[in-house]
Amino acid sequence: xxxxxxxxxxxxxxxxxxxxxxxxxxxxxxxxxxxxxxxxxxxxxxxxxxxxxxxxxxxxxxxxxxxxxxxxxxxxxxxxxxxxxxxxxxxxxxxxxxxxxxxxxxxxxxxxxxxxxxxxxxxxxxxxxxxxxxxxxxxxxxxxxxxxxxxxxxxxxxxxxxxxxxxxxxxxxxxxxxxxxxxxxxxxxxxxxxxxxxxxxxxxxxxxxxxxxxxxxxxxxxxxxxxxxxxxxxxxxxxxxxxxxxxxxxxxxxxxxxxxxxxxxxxxxxxxxxxxxxxxxxxxxxxxxxxxxxxxxxxxxxxxxxxxxxxxxxxxxxxxxxxxxxxxxxxxxxxxxxxxxxxxxxxxxxxxxxxxxxxxxxxxxxxxxxxxxxxxxxxxxxxxxxxxxxxxxxxxxxxxxxxxxxxxxxxxxxxxxxxxxxxxxxxxxxxxxxxxxxxxxxxxxxxxxxxxxxxxxxxxxxxxxxxxxxxxxxxxxxxxxxxxxxxxxxxxxxxxxxxxxxxxxxxxxxxxxxxxxxxxxxxxxxxxxxxxxxxxxxxxxxxxxx
Numbered sequence: 232x233x234x235x236x237x238x239x240x241x242x243x244x245x246x247x248x249x250x251x252x253x254x255x256x257x258x259x260x261x262x263x264x265x266x267x268x269x270x271x272x273x274x275x276x277x278x279x280x281x282x283x284x285x286x287x288x289x290x291x292x293x294x295x296x297x298x299x300x301x302x303x304x305x306x307x308x309x310x311x312x313x314x315x316x317x318x319x320x321x322x323x324x325x326x327x328x329x330x331x332x333x334x335x336x337x338x339x340x341x342x343x344x345x346x347x348x349x350x351x352x353x354x355x356x357x358x359x360x361x362x363x364x365x366x367x368x369x370x371x372x373x374x375x376x377x378x379x380x381x382x383x384x385x386x387x388x389x390x391x392x393x394x395x396x397x398x399x400x401x402x403x404x405x406x407x408x409x410x411x412x413x414x415x416x417x418x419x420x421x422x423x424x425x426x427x428x429x430x431x432x433x434x435x436x437x438x439x440x441x442x443x444x445x446x447x448x449x450x451x452x453x454x455x456x457x458x459x460x461x462x463x464x465x466x467x468x469x470x471x472x473x474x475x476x477x478x479x480x481x482x483x484x485x486x487x488x489x490x491x492x493x494x495x496x497x498x499x500x501x502x503x504x505x506x507x508x509x510x511x512x513x514x515x516x517x518x519x520x521x522x523x524x525x526x527x528x529x530x531x532x533x534x535x536x537x538x539x540x541x542x543x544x545x546x547x548x549x550x551x552x553x554x555x556x557x558x559x560x561x562x563x564x565x566x567x568x569x570x571x572x573x574x575x576x577x578x579x580x581x582x583x584x585x586x587x588x589x590x591x592x593x594x595x596x597x598x599x600x601x602x603x604x605x606x607x608x609x610x611x612x613x614x615x616x617x618x619x620x621x622x623x624x625x626x627x628x629x630x631x632x633x634x635x636x637x638x639x640x641x642x643x644x645x646x647x648x649x650x651x652x653x654x655x656x657x658x659x660x661x662x663x664x665x666x667x668x669x670x671x672x673x674x675x676x677x678x679x680x681x682x683x684x685x686x687x688x689x690x691x692x693x694x695x696x697x698x699x700x701x702x703x704x705x706x707x708x709x710x711x712x713x714x715x716x717x718x719x720x721x722x723x724x725x726x727x728x729x730x731x732x733x734x735x736x737x738x739x740x741x742x743x744x745x746x747x748x749x750x751x752x753x754x755x756x757x758x759x760x761x762x763x764x765x766x767x768x769x770x771x772x773x774x775x776x777x
Contacts, residue, residue: 236277238687241603244539245627250626251267259306261314272322275683285300286301294331298339312424328426330430332417333402334402337398337399345388346385346387355407357402357404358443359388359442370396395433405450415460427468427469429461429468430471434454451484454484469493491530493530493531503593507580508558509722511702512701519696522598531600531690533600541620543571545570573623575623582655586765592747595682596718598693606628609628609672609673611628611650612653613625678745688714689709697719706760715772716769718767743769743770744770
């Protein structure tokens with residue numbers, strides 16, 4: 232058993248309903264995903280993160296859960312899910328599932344019961360008040376400048392309930408021990424079904440001040456209990472949390488190796504895009520230097536370029552955010568919530584192959600575990616005609632055939648739009664064509680993943696910034712017991728040669744292992760590193776005593 236498998240995993244995020252349809256009803260399903268496992272395995276994926284799969288009214292992409300013990304019937308049933316788990320295990324792929332327990336759907340049995348009476352055992356499963364607070368909390372889902380509140384009046388209950396997100400998603404009272412027991416039961420059920428852990432949705436929101444929700448003692452004791460419970464049930468299972476906070480808050484959620492195993496690194500993600508917009512490495516270098524030094528070998532950050540939501544830029548200042556908007560979302564319909572961009576990576580980077588390789592080279596070498604979003608490996612685009620965040624949730628493009636090979640259902644019956652025509656339509660961007668092309672972006676991604684897995688220092692090691700002497704070039708190295716991985720990235724569109732000032736002995740026997748071109752061998756004596764426009768170089772040194 233490898234308890235620390237997550238340190239060097241390659242995680243692939245997907246929504247089952249938009250990935251592959253096996254029965255022609257227009258909605259992706261477990262059978263379609265199971266049939267796609269050979270492709271994912273050949274790509275180098277070692278872990279799947281499935282967006283919510285539970286029974287749901289589906290008003291928020293499944294994050295409005297109606298029943299945690301039932302599968303969304305459009306995807307299949309528990310038998311189909313068990314078959315998927317078994318098939319994934321056969322090809323060495325683990326499965327994480329999304330666990331949204333900050334809130335439920337308003338259609339959940341608990342909420343419906345809680346509305347009926349103040350004496351209901353489920354009343355305290357949620358956060359109710361008789362009078363609306365004088366200073367109501369602003370709501371997460373409000374557009375910039377829009378008046379909003381997180382309190383909604385319910386006529387049946389004759390009271391107000393709290394919702395961090397949409398009104399149809401009432402927040403659970405996580406401080407209630409009975410609610411915590413319910414969450415343990417849910418975790419137990421799905422661990423027995425074979426999952427390797429959970430992505431904890433909206434983790435910080437669970438602890439925010441919400442009306443009369445009152446914790447006894449340290450609220451984070453709940454996450455410690457989650458960790459202990461999960462590891463008791465399945466020692467190699469993990470908790471990966473969505474914690475969109477400043478780095479100085481990360482350790483509050485990692486704890487002393489006793490809370491979350493992994494956190495998404497939203498902070499570095501924000502400054503990566505600022506670096507892209509300026510074509511300067513400095514913003515990203517500064518962000519990396521703010522990473523907590525206390526993160527241990529048993530803890531990990533998850534790096535990503537895009538996810539299923541908007542590209543949330545709330546860690547940037549207003550002026551910095553405007554820089555990124557101007558560069559990557561110049562039109563108002565490309566923006567959302569006043570803080571985010573509702574576009575895919577390839578169009579953000581103008582479908583420029585050099586920039587796309589640079590971005591993914593960063594993904595696979597920055598400290599942490601890389602998380603790849605479905606379709607990124609082929610350079611899928613977005614559909615801005617779709618409402619809100621749905622623009623980046625179009626169906627997977629498998630082939631240049633009906634509906635992009637996603638489904639043989641009539642196009643009007645598809646669960647989401649398929650992109651057709653133009654630069655990013657399935658006619659030009661699809662898996663099948665790129666698999667046959669040795670120079671395709673998909674082929675490059677697969678190769679990059681292979682190198683990442685061959686040199687685990689990037690995932691395991693502690694990262695250190697190298698002073699490159701040039702604001703356009705980012706350099707860093709990561710050390711582990713096995714060796715040292717080094718990476719250089721040129722954020723500019725001009726060729727640059729930098730002169731390092733590093734310990735000659737330490738960089739002796741460093742060799743190039745991967746890059747955008749074949750570079751001249753690195754000489755530790757003159758210490759010059761050449762990079763073409765938007766170029767990147769991976770280097771490696773194996774420890775002599777191994």
